[in-house]
Amino acid sequence: MLVRSFVLRRESIGVIVQECVSGTIAVVRPEKALVNLFRSFIHKRIVEKEAAEIEINEVQSYLNTLTDNLTYQQKKAEFLEYIQDYVNKAIVYSIPLAAVEDFLLAQCAVLCSQAVAQSAHVEVIDGRDLVVCHQKEHTPVFDWTATCQEIERKCKSKSHLVIAGGYARTPHGEVVGIGKGGANMMAALVASALHAETLEFYVEGEGINGITSMTYDEAAHYCASKKAPFPSAALWPAKQAGIPIMVKSILHPEFAGTKISFASEESDKEVSGIVVDQDLDLVTVYGTGLLGRVGASSAIFTALAKAGVNVRFIAQTSSEYSITFAVNVKDRETVTDVVNNLVVDNPLMPLDDVMVVNREVAIVTVYGSRMKSRPGISGKVFSSLGEAGVSVIASAQGGEELSISVVVENADIDKVQQALAVLMNPER
DSSP: OEEEEEEEOGGGHHHHHHHOOTTEEEEEEEOHHHHHHHHHHHHHHHTSOOOOHHHHHHHHHHHHTTOOOHHHHHHHHHHHHHHHHHHHHHHHTTOOHHHHHHHHHHHHHHHHHHHHHHHHTOEEEEGGGTOBEEEETTEEEEOHHHHHHHHHHHHTTOSSEEEEOSEEEOTTSOEEEOOTTHHHHHHHHHHHHHTOSEEEEEESSSTBTTBSEEEHHHHHHHTTSTTSSSOGGGGHHHHHHTOOEEEEESSOTTSOOEEEESSOOSOOOSOOEEEEEEEEEEEEEESGGGTTOTTHHHHHHHHHHHTTOOEEEEEEOTTOSEEEEEEEGGGHHHHHHHHHHHHHHOTTSOTTOEEEEEEEEEEEEEEOTTOTTOTTHHHHHHHHHHHTTOOOOEEEEOTTOSEEEEEEEGGGHHHHHHHHHHHHOTTO
8 A cells, every 4th residue: 555645736736636546545735825825814804804805715716726627616615605604603603713724724625635536536534533633732742542543444444545634633523733744744644554565755846855765864854944845753653664755756756756764775975964944043041040950941941832932952061051942033032032931930040040042043954874873973064164164153963873963153054065065975
């Protein structure tokens, strides 16, 4: 059995239909452009309390172009009528905006899956009926045992399906968005539960950065970047089940793409790749209030988690005088408020402690499965940066020895990439 994951775009529906052959389970999720159209409509109706005629017409125009299949067109007409009625009731009953968005976007995912399935003559299953998760502090947490049971019960006897991806249900029946790469995560869950032979992720590029082969661990480091084609979390169900992943081009499905497995077929390079993550704030909390204070780090990161802030990088010296972490620029104001309130309200951190925000920074990560236990890799990285005149603001290396991350000014990114590229191609 083969499990494939697609993000449905108007220009790619023909390719997706062609790839939905017998023996294939396809997981489909609508593209971001359509999701944004829906959110614009919902926001206009619920938040601004306006008619949103322009917005709903834009949604309809998009959906009209997916396929001219008569069954789909009928379902689309019923869907448009349904969502407008649902939003009107949501206003009357004061249903929270986030709940309305998740519910209607999950319905949209089902409609998009039907657009594919009707053309490919395949059965559709709603992914919400398969994936069970709990919502904890803004993050969906999968109930793996319950999810496997549902997938096996509803899919095990079938090998030709389209699944509406990206959304799950809690045990109480609430709809929860899986988040970025939801179709990939759901496909990985399905592949693992059904012991598929291969899992395929279809992306816009030619695999992963033109690389023919990667290990799961190397792919995890690459996919930690915001610009990655799918989130690293989608790798783990496949890795645990030992299922190879093929990352293929939706524009050119005939290309080989990138194979992800336990062993890389690439040449024996010490460094496999470099990932650059921009638009980050580097936040440093420092002061005597942190010295020897048990629970200070926990207080900071627990408060950030409750505020829904994703921390991208952490570094702390053994002096315990400072804690440094990186967050997305969009979270700048939230982080400022959280840390300032913590300093004021938490006895672990007296008022003489301060927060410093260094804006315009980037994280550059050097990764590779062959870096482990090889003396001198760190020395080569920092020597290369020093020779290029790059000042390293902060750095960190995981104990697994598979990556080294450095924080630099955005203005130095080009110099960093040029300096570190030599490590990937030492013969040059």
